[in-house]
Amino acid sequence: MSYAIIGFGHIGQALAKAFARSGIEVSVATTRDPESFAADAAAIGPTVIPKKLADALKADVLFLAVRFESHPDVAKALPTWKGKTIVDVTNAYGVPPEQLEGQPSSKVVAQAFAGGRLVKGFNHLVAAVLDKDPAVHGGRRVVFLASDDDGAAAEIGALAGKLGFSPIKLGGLSEGGLLVQARGNSWGHLIFKDLVKFD
Numbered sequence: 001m002s003y004a005i006i007g008f009g010h011i012g013q014a015l016a017k018a019f020a021r022s023g024i025e026v027s028v029a030t031t032r033d034p035e036s037f038a039a040d041a042a043a044i045g046p047t048v049i050p051k052k053l054a055d056a057l058k059a060d061v062l063f064l065a066v067r068f069e070s071h072p073d074v075a076k077a078l079p080t081w082k083g084k085t086i087v088d089v090t091n092a093y094g095v096p097p098e099q100l101e102g103q104p105s106s107k108v109v110a111q112a113f114a115g116g117r118l119v120k121g122f123n124h125l126v127a128a129v130l131d132k133d134p135a136v137h138g139g140r141r142v143v144f145l146a147s148d149d150d151g152a153a154a155e156i157g158a159l160a161g162k163l164g165f166s167p168i169k170l171g172g173l174s175e176g177g178l179l180v181q182a183r184g185n186s187w188g189h190l191i192f193k194d195l196v197k198f199d
Helices: 010-021 038-044 068-075 105-112 150-162
Strands: 003-006 026-029 048-050 061-064 085-088 117-121 139-147 166-169 182-184
Touching (some): 003 010, 010 026, 010 038, 010 048, 061 150, 085 150, 105 117, 139 150, 150 166
Parallel strands (some): 003 026, 003 061, 026 048, 085 117, 139 166
Antiparallel strands (some): 117 139
């Protein structure tokens, strides 16, 4: 299984650190030339590999860590997303609900990435929290996952566990996805909730 993070701002770098802590190789890409962020990637660790966008998109699992407004540009990079699992880490705060046609933002993203299996996740924590080691006082930091594809949710849940997090599945995008999304001027009930699960 191969992994890539598309977007290398605060959230993208926080995700890259989670992969680096776990010793799991991950490609990172933006629309910029990889040389422009190679030093930042190297500072995180040797398992974080800067790549051109076209090369990073060859990965099996893609973390979409760009601004919500930029997701259509990324979606146009491949003719089909069949065989790919996309983890939607975006938030549509400030995007009018009418622009989303009343749908959860993750449904809009899923439509753009036609053929792909979409999981909403890792988006409810601010970068400064996501950046930290998820092992907290003997427990593990919670990440919420929502998907209309149970298999994809299980796959990303297993990966979240390997990255040190405690995944909690919230059901489908129209139910659970609403709890962890932002749109217009409102936040879902679980946005910003920094929870720790103890076994």
